[in-house]
Amino acid sequence: EIVMTQSPATLSVSPGERATLSCRASQSVGSSLAWYQQKLGQTPRLLIYGASTRATGVPARFSGSGSGTEFTLTITSLQSEDFAVYFCQQYNDWPLTFGGGTKVEIK
Amino acid sequence: QITLKESGPALVKPTQTLTLTCSLSGFSLSTRGVGVGWIRQSPGKALEWLAIIYWDNDIYYSPSLKSRLTITKDTSKNQVVLTMTNMDPVDTATYYCARRPVGDYTRFFDYWGQGTLVTVSS
Numbered sequence: 255e256i257v258m259t260q261s262p263a264t265l266s267v268s269p270g271e272r273a274t275l276s277c278r279a280s281q282s283v284g285s286s287l288a289w290y291q292q293k294l295g296q297t298p299r300l301l302i303y304g305a306s307t308r309a310t311g312v313p314a315r316f317s318g319s320g321s322g323t324e325f326t327l328t329i330t331s332l333q334s335e336d337f338a339v340y341f342c343q344q345y346n347d348w349p350l351t352f353g354g355g356t357k358v359e360i361k
Numbered sequence: 362q363i364t365l366k367e368s369g370p371a372l373v374k375p376t377q378t379l380t381l382t383c384s385l386s387g388f389s390l391s392t393r394g395v396g397v398g399w400i401r402q403s404p405g406k407a408l409e410w411l412a413i414i415y416w417d418n419d420i421y422y423s424p425s426l427k428s429r430l431t432i433t434k435d436t437s438k439n440q441v442v443l444t445m446t447n448m449d450p451v452d453t454a455t456y457y458c459a460r461r462p463v464g465d466y467t468r469f470f471d472y473w474g475q476g477t478l479v480t481v482s483s
Contacts, residue, residue, distance in 0.1 A: 255424070288469035290408075297457065297473040298408065309471060341408055345468035349423045350398075350410040 256280050256344050260353035266361040267332050275356045277325040277342035286346035289318055289327045292355075293338040301340075302327065332358070363387035365397070365458050365474035372480050373448050379479060383441040383458030390416055390436050394463030397441045398470060399432065401454040409454075413461060413468075414441060450481045 257280040267273045277287065289302040300309040302318035305325060315330045329336055337360055342353040369381035383397060390397065398413035412422045412432040422430050431444045441458060455478045459470035 286466065286468070297475055298459075298470075299473075300469065300471045303467070303469050303471075343408070343410075343469060345466070348421055349425075350413075350468055352408040352410065354407045 255349050256283060256347055256351050258342055258344055258351050258353035260340075260342060260356045262356060263354070264357045264359060266359050268361045269334060270331050271361075273329040273332055273336075273358055275327040275329075275340055275358070277320075277327070277353050279323045279325075279344055282322045283344040283346035285321050286344055287318070287320070287325050288343045288345065289316075290341045290343065291336075291338050292341065293335075298341065329358070363460065363472045365460060365472060367456060367458050367474045367477040369456070369477055369479065371478060372482065374483050375449055375481060377448050379443075379445045379448050379452070381443045381445075381456055381458075381477065381479075383443070383474060385439045385441070385460075388460065390434050390439055390441070392416055392463070396461035396468075397434070398459050398461055399441075399443045400457045400459060400470070401452075402457070402476075403451075403454045406454075411445075411456075412443060415461075448481045452479070453481045454479060 259278045261276045285305040287305045290298040292298045306318045339355045339357045341355045364386045366384045396415040399411040414432045429446045455476040457476045458474045460472040462471045
């Protein structure tokens with residue numbers, strides 16, 4: 255199975271600053287990569303699919319990039335509601351696999 | 362409005378079989394391209410994909426759990442049912458059902474249920 259590794263595990267960022275989250279696949283997944291946001295006690299929310307396409311209603315401050323094995327989620331000018339855990343998921347091959355998550359916390 | 366809602370027991374004993382139901386609203390499992398999957402999350406841990414069923418009854422399982430899982434659909438009730446046999450305390454988790462959007466190669470999930478916490482304990 256394809257192993258997804260996210261880094262860092264925790265990212266401390268001040269409101270208004272930029273956050274850069276990484277996701278690495280153990281083998282190429284092309285552009286078949288999605289990002290989810292999960293706030294404490296809430297359901298995961300789809301942010302990005304196809305590595306770089308924002309889901310409906312997702313603010314433009316969220317952007318995804320990368321292909322193959324290296325992917326990045328960038329959040330420009332962090333808002334208070336952006337502090338959450340972010341997961342990546344590959345869907346290039348079965349089984350579908352998720353990364354371990356990056357927690358974005360207030361610095 | 363698209364919604365999914367999980368239902369099932371909050372507590373099961375070790376070795377028992379868990380049965381979870383996902384009730385769908387705002388979309389139909391009989392529509393071409395629709396898929397519904399199950400994902401779980403142990404307390405404080407990452408997400409783990411379990412299974413998915415498509416409108417045409419195509420089914421995929423997580424290899425590590427395949428021997429214990431069965432996913433079925435009831436189109437008339439617009440429900441998806443997941444059973445997991447031989448439950449163990451390590452299976453304690455929040456279980457989510459989620460919709461896979463229509464489209465080619467869209468094996469991600471755009472709508473999620475609220476999740477149901479299942480605790481395995483004697």
